[in-house]
Amino acid sequence: xxxxxxxxxxxxxxxxxxxxxxxxxxxxxxxxxxxxxxxxxxxxxxxxxxxxxxxxxxxxxxxxxxxxxxxxxxxxxxxxxxxxxxxxxxxxxxxxxxxxxxxxxxxxxxxxxxxxxxxxxxxxxxxxxxxxxxxxxxxxxxxxxxxxxxxxxxxxxxxxxx
Numbered sequence: 001x002x003x004x005x006x007x008x009x010x011x012x013x014x015x016x017x018x019x020x021x022x023x024x025x026x027x028x029x030x031x032x033x034x035x036x037x038x039x040x041x042x043x044x045x046x047x048x049x050x051x052x053x054x055x056x057x058x059x060x061x062x063x064x065x066x067x068x069x070x071x072x073x074x075x076x077x078x079x080x081x082x083x084x085x086x087x088x089x090x091x092x093x094x095x096x097x098x099x100x101x102x103x104x105x106x107x108x109x110x111x112x113x114x115x116x117x118x119x120x121x122x123x124x125x126x127x128x129x130x131x132x133x134x135x136x137x138x139x140x141x142x143x144x145x146x147x148x149x150x151x152x153x154x155x156x157x158x159x160x161x162x
Contacts, residue, residue, distance in 0.1 A: 081141035
């Protein structure tokens with residue numbers, strides 16, 4: 001009887017191994033052979049999921065943003081205004097071991113995004129999503145009088161993004 005493999009789970013295991021290597025050794029240290037070894041698979045086991053290292057890195061880059069965005073959605077749910085902005089910040093800033101590791105990974109991906117259109121697009125989409133959320137929360141804070149500055153929300157949102 002053939003072994004049943006959860007392909008989505010296998011992809012996530014490979015992404016987790018990739019993240020561990022990037023956090024430890026940098027993006028250039030993440031070879032397909034080392035990723036396979038870190039995940040406990042043979043090198044050939046990666047090919048059906050990610051034919052190239054670039055395919056794996058693109059998937060991993062998208063996944064790091066998706067994971068962060070899911071955490072943001074969970075922590076800002078039922079919050080508005082400044083409380084939502086604070087919760088948002090605590091999910092994207094490197095304030096604990098997990099987020100420090102994520103930051104190391106994202107910074108490595110930013111280097112790739114400078115010259116890779118697909119990775120730059122992934123980054124841009126996520127940043128637009130973050131910007132939109134911050135603008136919404138700033139508007140909510142203004143409505144209840146928590147934000148009273150004369151500085152436009154778009155400028156404040158950009159400052160928060162930076």
